[in-house]
Amino acid sequence: MAMNALSRCSNQLRRLPLTRLRQMSTSPWSFFEMAPLDPIIGLNEQFQKDDYPSKVIVGVGAYRDEKGKPFVLPSVRKAEKILAEGGLDMEYAGIAGEPRFVDLALEFAYGEDSAALKEGRIQGVQALSGTGGLRVFGEMMKKHGSTTLYLPNPSWGNHKNIFTNSGLEVKNYRYYDADNSSLDFEGMVHDIKSMPAGSIVLLHACAHNPTGMDPTLEQWKELSSVIKEQDLVTFFDCAYQGFASGDASKDAAAIRMFVEDGHLISMVQSFSKNFGLYGQRVGALSVVGRDAEEAKKVVSQMKTVIRPMYSNPPRHGARLVTTILEDPQLTAEFREECKGMADRINTMRGALKDSLESAGSTRDWSHITDQIGMFAYSGLSNEQVLEMRAKHHVYCTGDGRISMAGVTSDNVDYIANAIHDVAK
Template identity: 55%
Template sequence: MLSSLRIASRRAATARNLVAVRASSTWRNVAQGPPVRITEAFKADSFDKKINLGVGAYRDDQGKPYVLPSVRKAEDKVIASRMNKEYAGITGVPEFTKAAAVLAYGKDSSALDRLAITQSISGTGALRIGGAFLARWFPGAKTIYVPQPSWANHAAVFKDSGLTVNKYNYYSKDTLGLNLEMMLGDINAAYPGSIFLFHACAHNPTGVDPTEEQWKKIEAAVKAKGHYAFFDMAYQGFASGDVDKDAFAVRYFVSQGHDICLAQSFAKNMGLYGERVGAFSVVCANQSEKARVDSQIKILVRPMYSNPPIHGARIAAEILNTPELYEQWLGEVKEMADRIITMRALLKENLEKLGSQHDWSHITNQIGMFAYTGLTPEQMDQLAKEHSVYATKDGRISVAGITSENVGRLAEAIFKVKG
């Protein structure tokens, strides 16, 4: 029998070993990521008239999440059909991908017969597949140029895909609009055969889009340098209310002979945020090339997530392939876009009524869910601390968070910090 002293000694040794194990934990070097400051600060604010302009999702005029009636009808039809829950193929639900291609490129596009397309986990997933495909197969330098500024996740997605990320000039802080001259200069200065990412419409975060004539100049510069165009189209229809108008840049580049690649999202224009419905496509030279590209996309997707979810894709397919639902959806998309356009106009009008001497025309000149106000980080902090108005420090606001009820208070807050 062990003595009490030996038992105590062993227990002490065990305790020391446990301490040593904890001190050398496998995850001891994992750093704490930054907090989501807007969300946390908004939740902590007890003021009943606080305004959240940081959310990247559409809200109705009562500030509530909105499910499109066409989506409700399509979902009812999908559920009533009692389809099985078998896996989709690696590239997804074919009824969806075919219809998504037509929506993006146009029903008469020459690209449709030579298009390699896969369903993706929304637009982010499409970008990730595209980045991985380019990192593996793009014949030029594995460098992608993104606009400055751009959606915050672009750089992270492409870096994790294996690409080097550079930036090109896009937005002018002086004019609060497009800096076309410097943008074209950067396109011309880039190494020939580089990859350029373009927002097809409703540029995030600035809301500044090139005009059709400016897109033509951009296309000519890209062609002259032999660059490759990668389009991110997250807001088709949601920007102007017209799906064809919003797809102009994509279709124009294809018509000029560019074999582009494209990331599509149905989060915003169908409100299918949590369903994660998207598509990635590559315009190929011919059927043979299409078959080879398609095979390599499948090779990429298989170890990444094997195959995509089916429910949201079935809803989108039902809308896109049913004429009555499609027409209803087009009307609803326009209603959402029109509400955002109206909120822009009301914000500008209220600021002017308050006597602001600043030119607020950039608010109505911009388009889509987001607007660059031109406010400084210090002014944005002041909006939050003194007026319970929350948005990102770069001055970006989500116009979808503005309502008929809060637009007056928002204008007063901006007037007090900006004048």
């Protein structure tokens, strides 16, 4: 080793605490502690280890068919066949991904007739599904001087980590009234009115995770004007378009209303749930600018975050969505299939409520059928959730969130009895 490299190395070692130096003499990893399991994904690991025959998992938000099996949309199967026969190359995508996919994704959310889209004021990039798009947004905003992002309380469990790791301070606004199992709209408006100008407010575009409670259209209208008065940066997280009502266009109503009202929003889209493309990591991150030039500048900044992070996104899932959305027949089939998933979930909401009543529960479970989207925010406490896991081997997240997509005619009574037993 050259002399100056040697002394640089010994200088660095001298700066390490003695205990760490001792540990390094055996292994550079000896001082690594076991990290806690992820509260949502970690549930699957726990579930796999459980050998109880009637065990049930209703934790992770992934759709299951009537037999409780993972479901691939028939339109996606058809698109796969078309792609396989297309003899496509496997070259890198650009930093912003597949341009045709991005165009179609934006039309899907903002609407083909969107004036802002036609004016070129909405631009975007392909993202590593919803999570990747959220992180790119967080990093970009931090780089451009933002300090604080507000999340609804509660929100999807990963939001806080994503934005804290992006360097933003994460705060909450009131969203859910647990005592009445309803939206705390008054609290929400009050908290938004107290946010300092320039703060980022994250809104779930539809099918709020975990509560399944969305503002009504009138309430969205009010939020639109309150947010405008406050001069906030509005960031929509759109992970369930099609899962709330079964109609993807209807579920985009809040986004479209905000853009029509003149908000210069940003939005992340996930195609995990509506297209059932979970592991393919298909998403988009977009921005609405005052003009095309401004939107393009923002996209260029998204690209400067993406390039050193993962260079460019995978192509296959984006090509699947493109193949479907480019073809009117396949798009119609997809819309039917998406509605089929939403309808099955709604049927299971009714079935779970009925089973709870048949099991003898006298509690009011109407919130299960009032809520929409993939989840039922059951109202079970953490203690009750843990008891249900230990006694009945029914796994839901620690906050009592039940993925309705995992409930089937075969397991609904078993789940209802388990809930009733711990909630009596």
